[in-house]
Amino acid sequence: MAAHTVPDVLGGDIVLGRPMSKGGALADVIREGLPVKSLFLLAERLNLRQAEISEKIGIPRRTLTRRLAQHSRLTAAESDRAVRLAQVFSNAIDTLGDEEKAAAWLKTPNRALRGGRPLDQLDTDPGVREVESVLGRIAYGVYS
Numbered sequence: 001m002a003a004h005t006v007p008d009v010l011g012g013d014i015v016l017g018r019p020m021s022k023g024g025a026l027a028d029v030i031r032e033g034l035p036v037k038s039l040f041l042l043a044e045r046l047n048l049r050q051a052e053i054s055e056k057i058g059i060p061r062r063t064l065t066r067r068l069a070q071h072s073r074l075t076a077a078e079s080d081r082a083v084r085l086a087q088v089f090s091n092a093i094d095t096l097g098d099e100e101k102a103a104a105w106l107k108t109p110n111r112a113l114r115g116g117r118p119l120d121q122l123d124t125d126p127g128v129r130e131v132e133s134v135l136g137r138i139a140y141g142v143y144s
Contacts, residue, residue, distance in 0.1 A: 006026060032076075034078075
């Protein structure tokens with residue numbers, strides 16, 4: 001099973017506009033702002049509508065549509081939230097075996113998260129840590 005890196009989930013070197021193999025490259029891209037196209041690729045892989053991805057990243061839908069038409073970039077804060085989502089998705093792919101299962105898991109209510117969907121927990125750092133903890137327990141066969 002091949003590992004899915006965060007840059008791969010966001011469209012790879014071509015979409016991100018530079019080689020991601022250098023240390024710190026992802027941090028530089030976040031500071032500059034991710035291309036809007038990478039957010040749409042992530043949404044497609046997660047099987048999320050534009051309205052859902054804009055809500056999860058905290059961008060008004062019209063703003064996101066305008067940025068796509070203008071081929072502009074996300075802000076650093078929006079990019080950071082998108083990368084956080086991509087990191088958890090990448091972790092879920094590696095844990096569960098494929099993108100389809102990972103996307104479905106992120107959208108399914110989970111008892112270990114008090115009945116909430118993992119996707120809905122990713123708006124805060126503690127929520128991300130909690131989701132990653134559940135994925136870790138799954139990876140090691142601990143009942144979750």
